[in-house]
Amino acid sequence: MTTETKKARGRPRVFDPDEALDKALQIFWNRGYEGASLAELTETLGVNKPSLYAAFGNKEELFMKALSKYVQGPAAFVREIVNEPTAHAVAKRFLYQAAEFLTQSSHPKGCMIVQGALSGGESAEMIKSVLMEYRAGYEKLLTQRFEQAKADGDLPSDANPAALAKYLAMLHQGMSVQATSGASEEELKTVADLALSVWPKA
Amino acid sequence: MTTETKKARGRPRVFDPDEALDKALQIFWNRGYEGASLAELTETLGVNKPSLYAAFGNKEELFMKALSKYVQGPAAFVREIVNEPTAHAVAKRFLYQAAEFLTQSSHPKGCMIVQGALSGGESAEMIKSVLMEYRAGYEKLLTQRFEQAKADGDLPSDANPAALAKYLAMLHQGMSVQATSGASEEELKTVADLALSVWPKA
DNA sequence: ATCTTTTTGTAACAATTGGTATATTAATTA
DNA sequence: TAATTAATATACCAATTGTTACAAAAAGAT
Numbered sequence: 421m422t423t424e425t426k427k428a429r430g431r432p433r434v435f436d437p438d439e440a441l442d443k444a445l446q447i448f449w450n451r452g453y454e455g456a457s458l459a460e461l462t463e464t465l466g467v468n469k470p471s472l473y474a475a476f477g478n479k480e481e482l483f484m485k486a487l488s489k490y491v492q493g494p495a496a497f498v499r500e501i502v503n504e505p506t507a508h509a510v511a512k513r514f515l516y517q518a519a520e521f522l523t524q525s526s527h528p529k530g531c532m533i534v535q536g537a538l539s540g541g542e543s544a545e546m547i548k549s550v551l552m553e554y555r556a557g558y559e560k561l562l563t564q565r566f567e568q569a570k571a572d573g574d575l576p577s578d579a580n581p582a583a584l585a586k587y588l589a590m591l592h593q594g595m596s597v598q599a600t601s602g603a604s605e606e607e608l609k610t611v612a613d614l615a616l617s618v619w620p621k622a
Numbered sequence: 623m624t625t626e627t628k629k630a631r632g633r634p635r636v637f638d639p640d641e642a643l644d645k646a647l648q649i650f651w652n653r654g655y656e657g658a659s660l661a662e663l664t665e666t667l668g669v670n671k672p673s674l675y676a677a678f679g680n681k682e683e684l685f686m687k688a689l690s691k692y693v694q695g696p697a698a699f700v701r702e703i704v705n706e707p708t709a710h711a712v713a714k715r716f717l718y719q720a721a722e723f724l725t726q727s728s729h730p731k732g733c734m735i736v737q738g739a740l741s742g743g744e745s746a747e748m749i750k751s752v753l754m755e756y757r758a759g760y761e762k763l764l765t766q767r768f769e770q771a772k773a774d775g776d777l778p779s780d781a782n783p784a785a786l787a788k789y790l791a792m793l794h795q796g797m798s799v800q801a802t803s804g805a806s807e808e809e810l811k812t813v814a815d816l817a818l819s820v821w822p823k824a
Numbered sequence: 825a826t827c828t829t830t831t832t833g834t835a836a837c838a839a840t841t842g843g844t845a846t847a848t849t850a851a852t853t854a
Numbered sequence: 855t856a857a858t859t860a861a862t863a864t865a866c867c868a869a870t871t872g873t874t875a876c877a878a879a880a881a882g883a884t
Contacts, residue, residue, distance in 0.1 A: 430860025431850040452741035454656060458842055468863060469843070475861095479842065530740075534799060539654035539737045543842095552803045583812045586805070590796030590813055597736060597795040598788070601754045610785045611792055618820035632830025633880040660872055670833060671873075677831095681872065745872095 445486040450528035453537040507569035519608035522599035530600035559589040647688040652730030709771035721810035724801035732802035761791040
């Protein structure tokens with residue numbers, strides 16, 4: 421039930437916008453916002469600049485749309501993790517899935533939300549803050565989940581939900597750097613096990 | 623006993639190379655390699671481009687010299703940490719000093735070796751790999767220290783030095799991202815305490 | 825006072841950046 | 855078939871990227 425291909429007015433598109441956006445995502449993913457040039461984008465998408473602008477807007481908007489596809493696609497699993505039955509299961513699945521995801525060779529290594537625009541020039545300021553908010557977002561998601569776990573007695577009464585969430589977020593962000601530097605899934609999972617052995621018991 | 627200001631031939635320099643390099647370091651530190659433009663560099667150093675090139679070489683060489691100043695200056699403490707008497711003391715001081723250093727407001731937040739060039743275009747490839755080597759370098763330093771600790775009986779015989787070192791490196795790299803995103807020293811130290819409670823006892 | 829030597833300032837360089845104007849092409853609708 | 859609509863391709867745009875030629879300037883050496 422995708423959007424019905426009704427009567428196509430005017431000259432038909434020579435590219436599939438969804439495929440093109442996916443390729444744009446790949447480029448932004450391993451080059452970052454500033455590192456991805458319009459030249460490389462148009463070249464590998466097979467779409468010339470006017471068509472690209474007509475379809476997605478300027479570079480910033482294109483990045484935002486690629487980012488949106490990222491969080492709803494490959495990185496969507498993060499949102500589901502909080503549904504695990506226990507806080508420990510949440511933590512374990514978070515780190516394990518991160519180790520797998522960040523090292524997969526079917527797409528760029530590392531996390532786009534971490535590496536997309538950590539530093540950069542003035543022109544990346546907007547994107548930098550957007551990514552910061554995303555990072556704060558999933559950390560908050562974890563915090564809330566652990567607050568609930570604490571209320572449920574699933575975490576001890578002296579547990580610190582915010583600290584536990586930041587611990588996981590920090591490990592995830594470090595994993596992202598490590599994955600970009602060539603660390604393997606196994607190495608990251610070994611560290612994940614180590615990191616999890618700290619987990620407070622109810 | 624600095625280099626004796628002997629007979630100065632030719633027109634005298636209008637800037638102090640060491641001060642200038644320090645300002646360049648600050649810029650690279652919070653903009654990254656690609657995010658720092660020659661325009662911003664010359665502007666805030668108060669040195670015009672020909673003089674900058676004569677003194678330091680091109681942008682890449684300038685970055686390398688700034689990086690060298692970074693590891694020998696503000697980030698030099700890392701090398702000393704392995705001299706702590708126990709593995710646990712090494713780990714604790716590593717994370718604590720990281721928490722302090724990465725959040726200090728007297729200089730850019732985060733670690734230059736982490737954020738200097740994580741992603742980026744083709745032209746940053748060299749710098750990216752240099753920074754990767756630096757990261758691998760301090761991780762290896764920790765690994766060796768923990769191998770020795772294991773031999774000394776300071777770590778249990780089933781301890782995994784490489785995993786412990788990667789755990790710390792990962793936390794440091796995550797801390798760097800967190801610091802850039804506005805996390806405070808206290809928050810990072812709270813997480814450091816949590817992270818340290820995993821440490822194997824001899 | 826002239827000659828070196830070195831740095832400075834201006835001004836330019838080619839290449840690349842993100843972004844568009846314009847005219848052509850290809851489809852549907854009338 | 856003519857009119858309309860929309861996407862295409864080429865070619866351009868101003869601004870910025872890193873880098874350098876060149877001539878003027880400021881010092882010591884002769």
